[in-house]
Amino acid sequence: MSEIVLVVAVAENGVIGQGGKIPWHISEDLKRFKALTMGHTVVMGRRTWDSLPRKPLPGRKNVVVTRNVGWRAPGAIPATLPEIDLSYITPGEAVVMVIGGGEIYRHFLPKAKRIELTEVHHAFDGDAKFEFNRTDWTETKRESHITPDGLRYSYVTLTR
Numbered sequence: 001m002s003e004i005v006l007v008v009a010v011a012e013n014g015v016i017g018q019g020g021k022i023p024w025h026i027s028e029d030l031k032r033f034k035a036l037t038m039g040h041t042v043v044m045g046r047r048t049w050d051s052l053p054r055k056p057l058p059g060r061k062n063v064v065v066t067r068n069v070g071w072r073a074p075g076a077i078p079a080t081l082p083e084i085d086l087s088y089i090t091p092g093e094a095v096v097m098v099i100g101g102g103e104i105y106r107h108f109l110p111k112a113k114r115i116e117l118t119e120v121h122h123a124f125d126g127d128a129k130f131e132f133n134r135t136d137w138t139e140t141k142r143e144s145h146i147t148p149d150g151l152r153y154s155y156v157t158l159t160r
């Protein structure tokens with residue numbers, strides 16, 4: 001069975017999205033997202049799929065979770081919950097990257113052993129959130145950065 005890893009960028013008030021978009025732009029974080037996920041299977045909700053400017057994400061197997069059994073899109077492998085059988089979709093793969101959004105993180109959080117978190121040190125308005133109990137997790141890595149326009153953020157690895 002593959003290890004489930006959540007990859008998520010979260011504002012200090014828990015916000016991850018607003019109106020179908022991520023409410024900040026951190027180009028270095030997009031590069032980190034690409035590096036973390038490249039070559040792996042990524043699992044996302046249908047709304048996150050819709051939000052992607054370029055789809056499918058190249059170089060990755062794109063699994064899209066939807067309740068709509070007839071849903072199809074070029075480059076996407078449709079899946080349902082809780083029936084999703086990752087051992088079938090990702091045989092022999094060491095990790096599966098869960099890339100959002102809010103509903104999909106909530107579903108996979110109890111099964112995850114690692115979170116690759118980007119903490120954005122600012123509060124944003126939003127309608128999608130990622131909230132979890134930090135005390136369940138051990139911080140194993142932290143790297144702090146700032147964007148050219150002064151937004152502070154940190155890459156944090158959490159494991160349990």
Ligand SMILES: NC(=O)c1ccc[n+]([C@@H]2O[C@H](COP(=O)([O-])OP(=O)(O)OC[C@H]3O[C@@H](n4cnc5c(N)ncnc54)[C@H](OP(=O)(O)O)[C@@H]3O)[C@@H](O)[C@H]2O)c1
Pocket residue numbers: 007008009010015016017018019020021022044045046047048049051065066067068071079080081082099100101102103104105128
């Ligand atoms: N900051 C970040 O790291 C990050 C990452 C990813 C996304 N986001 C943001 O998050 C927001 C999207 O998150 P969201 O919570 O609105 O949507 P989402 O989790 O991306 O997708 C929700 C969809 O997943 C499907 N789904 C959910 N539960 C299901 C279940 N039990 N069984 C089958 N299908 C199920 C449904 O698709 P159907 O409606 O087709 O049935 C549902 O509409 C956007 O603003 C996006 O930009 C942020």
